[in-house]
Amino acid sequence: xxxxxxxxxxxxxxxxxxxxxxxxxxxxxxxxxxxxxxxxxxxxxxxxxxxxxxxxxxxxxxxxxxxxxxxxxxxxxxxxxxxxxxxxxxxxxxxxxxxxxxxxxxxxxxxxxxxxxxxxxxxxxxxxxxxxxxxxxxxxxxxxxxxxxxxxxxxxxxxxxxxxxxxxxxxxxxxxxxxxxxxxxxxxxxxxxxxxxxxxxxxxxxxxxxxxxxxxxxxxxxxxxxxxxxxxxxxxxxxxxxxxxxxxxxxxxxxxxxxxxxxxxxxxxxxxxxxxxxxxxxxxxxxxxxxxxxxxxxxxxxxxxxxxxxxxxxxxxxxxxxxxxxxxxxxxxxxxxxxxxxx
Amino acid sequence: xxxxxxxxxxxxxxxxxxxxxxxxxxxxxxxxxxxxxxxxxxxxxxxxxxxxxxxxxxxxxxxxxxxxxxxxxxxxxxxxxxxxxxxxxxxxxxxxxxxxxxxxxxxxxxxxxxxxxxxxxxxxxxxxxxxxxxxxxxxxxxxxxxxxxxxxxxxxxxxxxxxxxxxxxxxxxxxxxxxxxxxxxxxxxxxxxxxxxxxxxxxxxxxxxxxxxxxxxxxxxxxxxxxxxxxxxxxxxxxxxxxxxxxxxxxxxxxxxxxxxxxx
Numbered sequence: 001x002x003x004x005x006x007x008x009x010x011x012x013x014x015x016x017x018x019x020x021x022x023x024x025x026x027x028x029x030x031x032x033x034x035x036x037x038x039x040x041x042x043x044x045x046x047x048x049x050x051x052x053x054x055x056x057x058x059x060x061x062x063x064x065x066x067x068x069x070x071x072x073x074x075x076x077x078x079x080x081x082x083x084x085x086x087x088x089x090x091x092x093x094x095x096x097x098x099x100x101x102x103x104x105x106x107x108x109x110x111x112x113x114x115x116x117x118x119x120x121x122x123x124x125x126x127x128x129x130x131x132x133x134x135x136x137x138x139x140x141x142x143x144x145x146x147x148x149x150x151x152x153x154x155x156x157x158x159x160x161x162x163x164x165x166x167x168x169x170x171x172x173x174x175x176x177x178x179x180x181x182x183x184x185x186x187x188x189x190x191x192x193x194x195x196x197x198x199x200x201x202x203x204x205x206x207x208x209x210x211x212x213x214x215x216x217x218x219x220x221x222x223x224x225x226x227x228x229x230x231x232x233x234x235x236x237x238x239x240x241x242x243x244x245x246x247x248x249x250x251x252x253x254x255x256x257x258x259x260x261x262x263x264x265x266x267x268x269x270x271x272x273x274x275x276x277x278x279x280x281x282x283x284x285x286x287x288x289x290x291x292x293x294x295x296x297x298x299x300x301x302x303x304x305x306x307x308x309x310x311x312x313x314x315x316x317x318x319x320x321x322x323x324x325x326x327x328x329x330x331x332x333x334x335x336x337x338x339x340x341x342x343x
Numbered sequence: 344x345x346x347x348x349x350x351x352x353x354x355x356x357x358x359x360x361x362x363x364x365x366x367x368x369x370x371x372x373x374x375x376x377x378x379x380x381x382x383x384x385x386x387x388x389x390x391x392x393x394x395x396x397x398x399x400x401x402x403x404x405x406x407x408x409x410x411x412x413x414x415x416x417x418x419x420x421x422x423x424x425x426x427x428x429x430x431x432x433x434x435x436x437x438x439x440x441x442x443x444x445x446x447x448x449x450x451x452x453x454x455x456x457x458x459x460x461x462x463x464x465x466x467x468x469x470x471x472x473x474x475x476x477x478x479x480x481x482x483x484x485x486x487x488x489x490x491x492x493x494x495x496x497x498x499x500x501x502x503x504x505x506x507x508x509x510x511x512x513x514x515x516x517x518x519x520x521x522x523x524x525x526x527x528x529x530x531x532x533x534x535x536x537x538x539x540x541x542x543x544x545x546x547x548x549x550x551x552x553x554x555x556x557x558x559x560x561x562x563x564x565x566x567x568x569x570x571x572x573x574x575x576x577x578x579x580x581x582x583x584x585x586x587x588x589x590x591x592x593x594x595x596x597x598x599x600x601x602x603x604x605x606x607x
Contacts, residue, residue, distance in 0.1 A: 221462055222462060226456055227441075229445075229450070230438055232405060233434070233453075236432070236434045236436075237429050237453070238424075238425045238428065238430075238456065239425075283449070287462060342442075342444040342491070
């Protein structure tokens with residue numbers, strides 16, 4: 001029967017693609033490290049250049065792992081939001097979650113200066129960045145949900161997202177006016193987005209948040225599938241709407257919030273990856289969609305990062321610019337090809 | 344009136360329906376009492392805004408009642424976990440599935456949700472029930488089509504297949520014949536009749552096709568302002584229940600033909 005067709009080949013291909021992109025990402029950059037040497041380093045051996053060991057283990061490996069988590073996490077949070085809000089345009093960036101996170105971080109970085117001294121340093125620890133950003137995105141998502149409960153019009157939700165974006169930039173503008181150049185630069189660099197310069201401790205914190213978010217998503221697969229029929233049908237099939245909505249909101253703000261805290265606001269991944277996955281595997285079943293989005297998100301983000309680090313050169317481009325340059329045309333292409341975005 | 348010999352699956356006594364607005368309770372209809380037996384087709388008619396959908400939503404546990412009792416399979420609806428209720432009552436709503444990308448096979452398979460594990464994996468039994476539901480509604484050939492590609496009549500049959508896959512003794516349908524032409528309205532109602540007779544389902548549907556409902560229903564509910572009638576169609580005609588359905592200066596009911604005519 002048609003329902004039994006497996007997607008084993010798809011997953012094999014995607015897993016292989018992720019591995020290949022992972023190795024390519026590690027190997028390319030300002031210094032090219034041959035794959036054979038890379039293998040030696042990854043399996044604990046000594047390569048011919050000791051500087052290569054250092055570059056791979058302390059710079060490129062944490063960066064590649066961050067890329068995987070960012071791509072997978074943002075993709076899944078976009079997938080969950082599109083189903084929850086029944087809106088194909090939903091995503092962490094469009095709905096203003098990234099703006100909320102930015103606001104949290106702006107208040108922290110630009111506002112912390114006014115506290116000064118010991119308290120200021122305490123506020124700047126990596127955990128406080130994560131908490132400020134996750135809190136920001138959680139509050140925005142709550143606001144969006146509150147609107148969604150009152151207004152059934154899905155366009156209204158998108159407009160709310162846009163409004164949060166404007167409010168964020170306004171508050172950031174006010175804060176920048178009063179803060180010193182150093183803090184301002186720190187914030188601007190954060191807002192460019194960056195996968196690099198992560199300590200292993202940072203990677204571990206991000207890993208915990210992303211895994212927790214993905215696990216909640218995994219346990220919500222059945223409810224997500226029921227929500228494809230709409231809230232009333234889901235209710236009639238025994239789904240507890242309130243609990244499900246709460247779980248999904250926690251998962252998405254955890255994913256989008258922690259990722260934005262570590263890597264900055266990254267556009268289009270959350271919106272585009274779920275659509276690419278749906279187009280490619282032609283199914284709405286979250287049992288297949290969710291793992292595909294995890295793998296595709298990882299592949300696309302590794303690819304973007306490989307481009308951003310500009311092989312054979314000293315330059316590193318802002319990752320946010322690369323994802324927009326790749327993501328925006330993809331969304332336009334999907335729209336033109338299918339005449340409309342479906343979810 | 345109602346013979347109590349047959350097994351009654353749904354029993355309603357003195358039900359009050361309506362909704363809460365701020366602190367006031369807006370009552371749409373009260374004093375609703377009936378017993379539905381297994382294997383019967385029940386048509387619910389009434390003018391727009393009288394509370395047909397509210398009654399159906401209240402009976403399926405999607406909305407709280409304002410008073411009275413609803414017993415499903417001998418137990419009050421208030422004492423059911425939503426998952427257990429989902430194994431007894433399935434619905435066919437007026438709304439299309441909100442995901443347009445869903446295939447017919449996936450749509451119908453989702454009906455198995457109350458019976459599947461935490462991941463929603465389908466067992467052999469589930470697949471058999473799905474296949475049977477597709478067969479009974481004559482939708483097997485549509486299985487790989489996307490829902491947005493279907494005509495209104497096809498989509499309605501597929502929605503009924505989903506409810507059948509849920510495998511519940513009671514199926515409640517909210518206006519399953521809207522947007523359909525006469526032929527497809529007849530097809531849907533005959534299908535419901537067949538399912539009630541052959542599968543022993545209790546099928547309650549609201550409709551504006553009063554003449555078709557009179558011909559096919561075993562029993563009918565008539566909602567008019569300040570009254571609720573429940574009986575077999577012939578008795579309802581002789582009681583004159585249909586004459587007060589609409590204002591008599593505009594529309595007249597002819598008891599001989601079972602049809603409404605517009606008054607000049």
